[in-house]
Amino acid sequence: MRRTQTLLMLGLLAAGGCVRSRTDGGVGLSVERVRSDVARRAGVGEPTPVPAPEAPSADPAVARLLAEPLVEAAAVKVALLNNRSVRELYERLGIARAELLQAGLLKNPVFSANAKFFADGPEIELGLAQSFLDLFLVPLRRRVAAADLCAEEAAVARDLVRLVFDVRRAFATVWAGEAMVAMRREASTAATVSRDLMRKLHAAGNALDTQLTIEEVNAARAQLYLEAAEALAQDAREPLIVLLGLSGRAPALTVAGRLDPPPLPEDMGDAGARALASSLDLSESSARIRSAMFRAGLVRREAWPVPDGGGAGKRESAGGWGFGPEVSTPIPIFDQGQARSLAAGATLRQRMARHAQLSVEVESAARRLQARLTSLRERAHYLRDTYLPLRERLVKEVLQFYNAMQVGAFDVLSAKQQAIDARREYIETTRDAWIVSLDLQELLAGSLNPYRLEALPLPDAAEHPELPKGH
Amino acid sequence: MPMPMPMPGRGFLLAGIGVAVMCLAAAAADDPPEHPPDDAPGHEASNPQPNGYRPVITPNGTTLPFRVVDGVKVYHLIAAAVRHEFAPGLTGRLWGFNGQVHGPTIEAVEGDRVRIYVTNHLPEPTSIHWHGLHITNGMDGVSGMTQRAIEPGETFRYEFDLRQHGTFMYHSHHNEQVQMAMGLMGMFVIHPREPGGPPPDRDFVILLSEWKMDPGSERPDPFEMIDFNVLTFNAKVFPATAPLVAKIGDRVRIRIGNLSATDHHPIHMHGGSFRVIETDGGPIPEAGQWPETTVLVPVGSTRTVEFVASNPGDWALHCHMTHHTMNQMGHNLPNLTGLDPSDFDQAVMDLVADRLPRNDPTAEEGTADMGGSPKNTIAMLGGDGPFGYIPMGGMFTVIKVRESIENYEDPGWYEQPEGTVAEAATAEELERDGIDLEAATRPTENGGPHATQAPPSSPDGGHGSPPSPSNPEGVEREVPPQKRGEGHEGHGGR
Numbered sequence: 001m002r003r004t005q006t007l008l009m010l011g012l013l014a015a016g017g018c019v020r021s022r023t024d025g026g027v028g029l030s031v032e033r034v035r036s037d038v039a040r041r042a043g044v045g046e047p048t049p050v051p052a053p054e055a056p057s058a059d060p061a062v063a064r065l066l067a068e069p070l071v072e073a074a075a076v077k078v079a080l081l082n083n084r085s086v087r088e089l090y091e092r093l094g095i096a097r098a099e100l101l102q103a104g105l106l107k108n109p110v111f112s113a114n115a116k117f118f119a120d121g122p123e124i125e126l127g128l129a130q131s132f133l134d135l136f137l138v139p140l141r142r143r144v145a146a147a148d149l150c151a152e153e154a155a156v157a158r159d160l161v162r163l164v165f166d167v168r169r170a171f172a173t174v175w176a177g178e179a180m181v182a183m184r185r186e187a188s189t190a191a192t193v194s195r196d197l198m199r200k201l202h203a204a205g206n207a208l209d210t211q212l213t214i215e216e217v218n219a220a221r222a223q224l225y226l227e228a229a230e231a232l233a234q235d236a237r238e239p240l241i242v243l244l245g246l247s248g249r250a251p252a253l254t255v256a257g258r259l260d261p262p263p264l265p266e267d268m269g270d271a272g273a274r275a276l277a278s279s280l281d282l283s284e285s286s287a288r289i290r291s292a293m294f295r296a297g298l299v300r301r302e303a304w305p306v307p308d309g310g311g312a313g314k315r316e317s318a319g320g321w322g323f324g325p326e327v328s329t330p331i332p333i334f335d336q337g338q339a340r341s342l343a344a345g346a347t348l349r350q351r352m353a354r355h356a357q358l359s360v361e362v363e364s365a366a367r368r369l370q371a372r373l374t375s376l377r378e379r380a381h382y383l384r385d386t387y388l389p390l391r392e393r394l395v396k397e398v399l400q401f402y403n404a405m406q407v408g409a410f411d412v413l414s415a416k417q418q419a420i421d422a423r424r425e426y427i428e429t430t431r432d433a434w435i436v437s438l439d440l441q442e443l444l445a446g447s448l449n450p451y452r453l454e455a456l457p458l459p460d461a462a463e464h465p466e467l468p469k470g471h
Numbered sequence: 472m473p474m475p476m477p478m479p480g481r482g483f484l485l486a487g488i489g490v491a492v493m494c495l496a497a498a499a500a501d502d503p504p505e506h507p508p509d510d511a512p513g514h515e516a517s518n519p520q521p522n523g524y525r526p527v528i529t530p531n532g533t534t535l536p537f538r539v540v541d542g543v544k545v546y547h548l549i550a551a552a553v554r555h556e557f558a559p560g561l562t563g564r565l566w567g568f569n570g571q572v573h574g575p576t577i578e579a580v581e582g583d584r585v586r587i588y589v590t591n592h593l594p595e596p597t598s599i600h601w602h603g604l605h606i607t608n609g610m611d612g613v614s615g616m617t618q619r620a621i622e623p624g625e626t627f628r629y630e631f632d633l634r635q636h637g638t639f640m641y642h643s644h645h646n647e648q649v650q651m652a653m654g655l656m657g658m659f660v661i662h663p664r665e666p667g668g669p670p671p672d673r674d675f676v677i678l679l680s681e682w683k684m685d686p687g688s689e690r691p692d693p694f695e696m697i698d699f700n701v702l703t704f705n706a707k708v709f710p711a712t713a714p715l716v717a718k719i720g721d722r723v724r725i726r727i728g729n730l731s732a733t734d735h736h737p738i739h740m741h742g743g744s745f746r747v748i749e750t751d752g753g754p755i756p757e758a759g760q761w762p763e764t765t766v767l768v769p770v771g772s773t774r775t776v777e778f779v780a781s782n783p784g785d786w787a788l789h790c791h792m793t794h795h796t797m798n799q800m801g802h803n804l805p806n807l808t809g810l811d812p813s814d815f816d817q818a819v820m821d822l823v824a825d826r827l828p829r830n831d832p833t834a835e836e837g838t839a840d841m842g843g844s845p846k847n848t849i850a851m852l853g854g855d856g857p858f859g860y861i862p863m864g865g866m867f868t869v870i871k872v873r874e875s876i877e878n879y880e881d882p883g884w885y886e887q888p889e890g891t892v893a894e895a896a897t898a899e900e901l902e903r904d905g906i907d908l909e910a911a912t913r914p915t916e917n918g919g920p921h922a923t924q925a926p927p928s929s930p931d932g933g934h935g936s937p938p939s940p941s942n943p944e945g946v947e948r949e950v951p952p953q954k955r956g957e958g959h960e961g962h963g964g965r
Binding site for chain 1: 685686687799800801803804805806807808809810814815816818819821822823842843844845848850851
């Protein structure tokens with residue numbers, strides 16, 4: 001364990017060299033690096049400009065993208081251009097860059113003046129002191145700040161990656177909601193047609209009141225399901241609108257989606273290793289460890305009894321000036337920096353432990369999401385290629401029995417309604433498969449999103465088919 | 472007195488071996504070959520035998536050949552799986568005798584001693600009961616009670632004297648509800664040793680039975696007890712039932728047996744009347760016979776009717792239970808009577824995109840039928856006739872009486888003499904006879920139309936009652952029949 005920690009620390013120190021060399025740039029350099037990194041990791045294409053702090057919605061590029069039916073890639077671009085939290089995230093880089101700059105500055109020298117007035121004239125003392133310790137501590141402080149900047153860059157990149165995939169998930173949810181509305185509308189139409197036919201039958205004196213009531217109930221239930229689906233679809237649009245940063249009147253988004261199961265991400269062989277290698281969470285964690293390590297060294301140095309040095313001049317009341325050096329130093333009798341050193345050491349070990357645990361969580365999440373995706377994709381494919389065709393075949397076979405005058409129109413309509421309802425399971429499963437695919441892609445792009453690891457609910461099973469028995 | 476053998480002994484044996492091999496193969500695979508073409512001599516004139524009896528005709532069936540060994544008539548029945556065609560479009564995986572369903576008619580003469588070998592190539596035990604015969608108890612064929620069951624692969628010998636004459640039957644008496652539902656039955660005709668008069672000119676045998684064959688299935692459902700949907704004359708449904716052909720002046724005898732599971736059948740003849748001359752209990756004295764047009768044949772009984780063919784034409788002979796003259800009729804349909812069925816068709820078509828009109832033979836030519844019907848079904852179908860579609864099936868056949876025919880082959884449809892066919896009335900005829908169609912559509916107090924004949928002028932000079940206040944028009948109007956439905960309304964008005 002101790003050997004592992006030593007190796008990890010050596011590695012982190014080696015990595016720190018790169019960080020130091022990168023901290024020479026300004027904020028723009030950090031932003032540019034993050035933008036490029038996010039574009040590459042999240043598959044956005046060209047890096048998008050940083051949103052202006054003022055009225056980003058006025059960006060003509062946003063208006064142009066919103067004018068067309070919104071596809072997923074366009075939604076991501078709109079979010080990156082228009083969502084204020086993107087600006088907020090980039091500002092974190094400015095703060096970190098400022099702290100790095102601050103860490104490189106020496107403390108200002110201290111000038112002191114002292115005058116005392118005697119009968120025979122004033123006595124004046126002048127002094128100029130500079131902390132010598134600062135000369136040793138500034139490089140260490142810069143290392144700490146550089147590591148913190150590095151951590152912030154990783155964290156901002158991760159949060160932007162998460163934003164991209166939040167948009168994609170919200171988009172998939174909206175698309176699935178609209179597909180569900182279409183399905184429920186079709187089911188409601190079928191139930192309404194069935195009810196209307198029964199009304200005719202009833203009006204002709206050929207059906208019982210109860211038979212009509214059953215059809216009325218079925219049609220009402222289908223209408224309720226339709227209204228619920230419409231409400232859910234409307235509700236699902238708001239998270240997307242928020243992510244796109246759109247304000248004012250609810251924009252009329254026309255979402256273009258897909259009804260096929262998602263493809264498998266490339267190179268799924270060792271998703272755990274890929275997730276570890278690309279994890280921005282681990283990059284941030286590594287930078288935080290470096291920061292803590294440098295801070296521990298800094299704390300130890302700060303405890304050194306290095307005197308402040310300077311010069312002092314004094315004018316005696318008699319009128320003559322005298323000059324000479326001045327040294328002051330703390331005497332580490334009581335506070336030898338033990339507490340700060342202990343805290344710094346504990347913080348370092350805390351971050352190392354967290355890093356190790358985070359590695360376990362990243363690897364586990366990759367396995368879990370990979371297994372979920374495999375299962376959901378298989379289920380979606382099975383539903384699309386086997387189950388739904390079987391339901392349609394059942395409709396056709398019931399139709400043949402209708403043709404052969406063995407069953408009535410209500411049986412055909414009932415079979416059709418069941419076939420329509422079976423599509424609900426496919427829509428839900430396909431939606432879940434897409435979302436889990438996005439979860440996994442997000443992880444492989446560097447973002448471990450703990451909210452996405454909550455258990456997935458299983459969709460309700462479709463109704464069991466029944467042989468028509470006639471009315 | 473020994474009868475001449477209809478088939479030489481060597482031929483009989485070869486045929487028997489052939490049938491046995493065929494049935495063995497069929498039983499092994501449980502997928503029997505197609506029923507061989509009917510070779511019944513049903514439509515040629517049959518001459519009386521030397522002792523005076525004229526062989527019976529089993530429409531769509533055959534008579535079991537026999538040979539005489541030491542004065543005993545020897546028959547051989549082989550029970551096995553058979554694929555049988557009820558009518559083109561509907562075949563069943565059934566059980567039969569000697570490769571056919573039902574089994575061939577056994578024909579003998581009162582006083583004969585018969586020896587009937589029964590070979591079981593079924594996948595389960597069986598036994599044969601000789602229905603209505605006065606025989607020794609051990610030959611009665613009730614498995615478990617008067618004999619042990621015939622195991623698969625075994626051949627049993629039944630031997631007894633025929634002490635009576637008349638129309639009888641034979642059928643399985645082991646696991647009856649399954650084996651009879653699968654077709655194991657046949658007719659047994661015993662001619663009188665000393666007939667009281669000349670034999671009939673035409674002597675037909677018809678065995679009634681019923682099956683449950685869901686559209687799309689291939690095997691009868693032996694668990695059905697009530698809802699039978701294939702009702703057969705000699706295991707055929709119209710339009711595959713062979714016609715009964717007779718000449719004017721022929722004395723026609725029809726022997727009808729009923730081995731249906733639960734239904735008695737009132738068999739009705741058009742164009743004349745008959746007398747019931749005997750049952751499976753024996754002849755009915757003349758004093759007990761009276762003219763009938765319908766004879767009720769109860770389950771497990773035979774009725775023999777006779778008449779002289781005197782009225783030329785094509786005359787229906789059918790069960791008068793209306794649902795028994797439909798093929799694979801569905802009973803779970805909504806009642807669309809009084810409604811426009813096309814509304815329902817259109818609704819279905821709109822929701823099921825590839826829905827097209829059903830396989831209705833009255834549909835206009837060229838109409839696509841992508842929806843189709845279940846495989847292996849003739850649901851609701853009838854047959855073509857000289858004036859259009861005949862919406863009949865099941866227990867329906869045609870007695871064809873002709874004035875001058877050279878033989879008893881199917882003479883085709885009757886050529887109706889001019890002016891003897893019902894047809895649409897002309898306006899002149901209606902006017903001549905005082906039929907006021909306009910008045911016929913005016914409302915009456917109960918909402919229905921007037922009588923079709925115009926009444927004498929009413930005091931107010933009008934015709935009929937005024938509309939009721941609650942029903943200003945006063946008429947409950949029925950939807951006019953659909954063109955497609957003409958002649959083929961079917962259940963539910965479609």
